[in-house]
Amino acid sequence: MEFHVITLFPEMFDSPMKSGMVARAIKAGLVSVTAHHLRPFGLGSYRQIDDAPYGGGSGMVMRPEPIAAAIDQVIGEHPGLWRILMTPQGEPLNQERVRELANRHPGLLLIAGRYEGIDERVRSLVDYEISIGDYVLSGGELPAMVVIEAVTRLVPGVLGNPDSIREESFSDGTLEYPQYTRPEEFRGMRVPEILLSGDHERIRAWRAEQALARTRKRRPDLLARRKSG
Numbered sequence: 001m002e003f004h005v006i007t008l009f010p011e012m013f014d015s016p017m018k019s020g021m022v023a024r025a026i027k028a029g030l031v032s033v034t035a036h037h038l039r040p041f042g043l044g045s046y047r048q049i050d051d052a053p054y055g056g057g058s059g060m061v062m063r064p065e066p067i068a069a070a071i072d073q074v075i076g077e078h079p080g081l082w083r084i085l086m087t088p089q090g091e092p093l094n095q096e097r098v099r100e101l102a103n104r105h106p107g108l109l110l111i112a113g114r115y116e117g118i119d120e121r122v123r124s125l126v127d128y129e130i131s132i133g134d135y136v137l138s139g140g141e142l143p144a145m146v147v148i149e150a151v152t153r154l155v156p157g158v159l160g161n162p163d164s165i166r167e168e169s170f171s172d173g174t175l176e177y178p179q180y181t182r183p184e185e186f187r188g189m190r191v192p193e194i195l196l197s198g199d200h201e202r203i204r205a206w207r208a209e210q211a212l213a214r215t216r217k218r219r220p221d222l223l224a225r226r227k228s229g
């Protein structure tokens, strides 16, 4: 799976891609992450990227030409990438969408905005728009990293134990059951006896029940979506 990002801050992608699961996946050749600097596509001798908004208002807006030129170059060199604009106005990211993205071969081209946002006409150049939540960040780099990490976990071979994907939160429209490890007692709180019983059938039933109860209490919206879906 190839990830490409168009960004004004390619150096932001250096260190997060050097640790943990994504680093191991890159090393194993299962994924690649390439950050493409937008600045060289800027206009004139100052490599201008942004300009004042038509109609007035605060802040600067990213011009469409540098982004279009960067997209053309990356797609020219890596045909078939799915072009995604990172924007708080996009489709909210959830595990179902992450699964869809993981099936997009050969990979994703993520476009990270900055400033007050991006000229509206750039939307006609992309296949999809993604928001990572109802809050506003200063740039699309962290959202792009969120997409890279969430999708990489689903690339076959990346996680040692594929069962962990099947069981974790959101995989079947519920939150995950409560997890415990040693010690058996911590500050007066004991691990539920059933988990120590060795009875795998009862443990499975208990976990399913707990997952449902927890989802009902914390995220009833997930259950409502599961019913209507």
Ligand SMILES: C[S@@+](CC[C@H](N)C(=O)[O-])C[C@H]1O[C@@H](n2cnc3c(N)ncnc32)[C@H](O)[C@@H]1O
Pocket (backbone or CB within 6 Å): 086, 087, 088, 089, 111, 112, 113, 114, 115, 116, 117, 118, 130, 131, 132, 133, 134, 135, 136, 137, 138, 139, 140, 141, 143
């Ligand atoms: C300051 S934001 C622009 C917000 C824009 N003025 C608006 O109200 O929709 C700058 C850039 O950060 C990125 N960004 C900020 N919040 C985001 C979110 N929740 N999801 C995805 N991208 C986000 C986008 O790429 C956006 O172009």
